Amino acid sequence: MADIxxxxxxxxxxxxxxxxxxxxxIGHLADMMTASGIDLREVxxxxxDEDEIVAAVNxxxxxxxxxxxxxxxxxxxxxxxxDSISKAFGVPCEYEPRAYxxxxxxxxxxxxxxxxxxxxxxxxxRGADLIENPVSVAPGFRIGNVHVxxxxxxxxxxxxxxxxxxxxxxxxxxxxxxxxxxxxxTIGGPLGDIxxxxxDTIIGSYPKYLDGTFWTExxxxxxxxxxxxxxxxxxxxxxxxxAKAA
Amino acid sequence: MADIxxxxxxxxxxxxxxxxxxxxxIGHLADMMTASGIDLREVxxxxxDEDEIVAAVNxxxxxxxxxxxxxxxxxxxxxxxxDSISKAFGVPCEYEPRAYxxxxxxxxxxxxxxxxxxxxxxxxxRGADLIENPVSVAPGFRIGNVHVxxxxxxxxxxxxxxxxxxxxxxxxxxxxxxxxxxxxxTIGGPLGDIxxxxxDTIIGSYPKYLDGTFWTExxxxxxxxxxxxxxxxxxxxxxxxxAKAA
Numbered sequence: 001m002a003d004i005x006x007x008x009x010x011x012x013x014x015x016x017x018x019x020x021x022x023x024x025x026i027g028h029l030a031d032m033m034t035a036s037g038i039d040l041r042e043v044x045x046x047x048x049d050e051d052e053i054v055a056a057v058n059x060x061x062x063x064x065x066x067x068x069x070x071x072x073x074x075x076x077x078x079x080x081x082x083d084s085i086s087k088a089f090g091v092p093c094e095y096e097p098r099a100y101x102x103x104x105x106x107x108x109x110x111x112x113x114x115x116x117x118x119x120x121x122x123x124x125x126r127g128a129d130l131i132e133n134p135v136s137v138a139p140g141f142r143i144g145n146v147h148v149x150x151x152x153x154x155x156x157x158x159x160x161x162x163x164x165x166x167x168x169x170x171x172x173x174x175x176x177x178x179x180x181x182x183x184x185x186t187i188g189g190p191l192g193d194i195x196x197x198x199x200d201t202i203i204g205s206y207p208k209y210l211d212g213t214f215w216t217e218x219x220x221x222x223x224x225x226x227x228x229x230x231x232x233x234x235x236x237x238x239x240x241x242x243a244k245a246a
Numbered sequence: 247m248a249d250i251x252x253x254x255x256x257x258x259x260x261x262x263x264x265x266x267x268x269x270x271x272i273g274h275l276a277d278m279m280t281a282s283g284i285d286l287r288e289v290x291x292x293x294x295d296e297d298e299i300v301a302a303v304n305x306x307x308x309x310x311x312x313x314x315x316x317x318x319x320x321x322x323x324x325x326x327x328x329d330s331i332s333k334a335f336g337v338p339c340e341y342e343p344r345a346y347x348x349x350x351x352x353x354x355x356x357x358x359x360x361x362x363x364x365x366x367x368x369x370x371x372r373g374a375d376l377i378e379n380p381v382s383v384a385p386g387f388r389i390g391n392v393h394v395x396x397x398x399x400x401x402x403x404x405x406x407x408x409x410x411x412x413x414x415x416x417x418x419x420x421x422x423x424x425x426x427x428x429x430x431x432t433i434g435g436p437l438g439d440i441x442x443x444x445x446d447t448i449i450g451s452y453p454k455y456l457d458g459t460f461w462t463e464x465x466x467x468x469x470x471x472x473x474x475x476x477x478x479x480x481x482x483x484x485x486x487x488x489a490k491a492a
Contacts, residue, residue: 015452017286018419019276020465026291030265040263042298043291045272048450052288074430076451077438107431117434136455152455173264184320185353188363192323204294205322206261209382209398219266 005038005170008060011045012053012071012081013151024153025070032160037172038066048072053084061088061146066167068160071151073140075117082141085148086125096124099139106137131159142166174228175221178235182242183207183214190241191218194234200227203235251284251416254306257291258299258317258327259397270399271316278406283418283469284312294318299330307334307392312413314406317397319386321363327394328387332371335389342370345385352383377405388412420474421467424481428488429453429460436487437464440480446473449481 009029015021026043033040041064046052053072061067072081086093100122107114121138124130131140131147133155140149140159149159180187184207195203201222208215218235222228255275261267272289279286287310292298299318307313318327332339346368353360367384370376377386377393379401386395386405395405426433430453441449447468454461464481468474 011289014448014450015465016272017276017289018280018421018467019273019278019286020280020421020450021452022273026262027265027268030263032265034264034266040265041293043257043263043289045289047287074451074453075434076430077434077441078450079430112431115431115435117438118431120434121431136460152453154455175264175266184322184325185358185361185364185367188321188323188366189361192363195323202260204260204266204324205320206267207320207398209400214382219261221264 003170005066005168006041006064007033007038007066007068008042008044008064009040010053010056010060010067010069011043011151012048012069012084013045014048014078016045016071017047025151025156028153028157029068029160032164034173036164036167037170038167039170039173048078048080050080050084050087053081054088057085057088057146061144065145067146068163069146069148070156073121073138073148073150075120075138079120081148082120082123082125085143085146088146089125089143091126091143093123093125095119095122096128096130096141099124099130102137102139132162134158134162171223173221173223174225175219176228176232178218178220178232178239180216180218180235180239182216182239184216186242187216187218187238190238191235194231194238198227198231198234200224201231203231249416251312251414252310253279253284253286253312253314254288254290254310255286256299256302256306256313256315257289257397258294258315258330259291260294260324262291262317263293271397271402274399274403275314275406278410280419282410282413283416284413285416285419294324294326296326296330296333299327300334303331303334303392307390311391313392314409315392315394316402319367319384319394319396321366321384325366328366328369328371331389331392331394334392335371337372337389339369339371341365341368342374342376342387345370345376348383348385378408380404380408417469419467419469420471421465422474422478424464424466424478424485426462426464426481426485428462428485430462432488433462433464433484436484437481440477440484444473444477444480446470447477449477
């Protein structure tokens with residue numbers, strides 16, 4: 001049996017829930033997880049509210065191998081992620097010496113004051129490891145199985161690149177796509193039979209609607225090349241049968 | 247005190263979690279809610295798995311005034327939303343006569359078989375009301391405070407347009423944006439003081455990073471025009487002070 005590694009994401013941000021900012025990080029994390037053989041099983045978007053963050057993080061960190069959060073790690077009053085994660089783990093939130101030194105040196109080199117607000121970005125839950133930020137210095141951090149990263153997409157992506165090599169990855173989920181010229185109504189019955197006959201695959205059907213025409217993308221996913229190929233062949237045979245009958 | 251109306255969203259779809267499809271519905275719902283004075287408080291993205299859907303829907307429908315789901319209402323084997331919502335409400339999932347008649351007439355007019363797979367799209371939890379689908383006939387439905395809609399964005403949007411007039415809307419959340427030429431580190435301290443002094447507002451700080459420069463969008467939200475204007479004036483005064491000191 002292939003090793004299964006699971007993950008969840010918690011997006012922290014009033015600005016996503018208000019619609020003001022359109023999230024770009026969920027899709028990126030999903031792509032990275034799939035490419036690495038890690039199953040992203042759940043995403044929650046929560047408000048900038050300590051109780052909500054604590055509840056969401058504690059719910060998912062108990063269930064999945066890895067948790068990734070984005071947002072709320074800047075220097076302003078609405079950046080409460082480090083405090084919230086500390087509370088979730090029941091540890092104090094305090095200055096992390098290496099983060100403090102990195103930020104202090106960075107602001108000094110730019111002739112800027114290392115203000116109380118900026119010092120906030122050096123705070124992590126006690127016992128956390130830093131996640132380096134090659135874009136703008138202020139680090140993310142990891143505590144337990146929870147990886148806390150920035151919400152700005154370019155910074156999130158750079159932090160995630162640093163995290164990926166540290167993760168245990170599962171057997172990669174293979175996938176193959178069959179373009180189906182028919183709508184779901186045409187294929188729904190036989191496709192369900194194919195799914196039943198190929199239990200080691202997950203067959204997804206994604207309806208597309210364009211200019212008044214329905215078509216469908218059929219995606220076969222499996223951790224076994226053989227199982228995937230077998231289901232694909234069955235789908236292609238089904239499509240050939242439908243074409244013959246038409 | 248202005249009336250507060252809250253909402254949550256449950257996105258149902260393996261294809262979003264795998265990264266294969268990038269969600270466009272969260273941002274649209276968020277925009278529509280904000281425009282109508284409804285607070286979108288939480289979003290969950292869950293897999294095509296009955297237990298996960300039931301757990302997520304039951305968790306959020308108890309907490310918020312409205313719940314909106316997207317995805318999983320088509321004719322294929324992986325479309326399990328109607329069954330899952332029925333289970334969440336403890337009612338049978340059965341053919342809804344009006345949905346059945348609409349679909350039957352539609353397929354007849356197109357000379358297509360009203361197959362078992364297509365008939366699946368006429369199933370709703372007992373007691374549900376239909377949400378009409380002007381794009382492709384197969385309806386969504388509402389049961390209790392849960393609105394079940396399609397995942398294809400054009401269809402979701404059309405269904406949501408039909409739902410919006412039925413919702414109780416809250417006092418609209420007003421917002422005003424101040425473009426701030428400084429990074430969050432510069433404004434973090436005084437901005438926190440302004441937030442404390444203006445408790446009837448929610449002041450959000452959204453860091454932007456472009457071509458090596460940080461700047462910030464400051465958004466003041468309030469249900470009171472007066473409170474919002476007052477906070478905005480304080481922010482503009484803060485920025486003028488920083489400019490003077492520079």
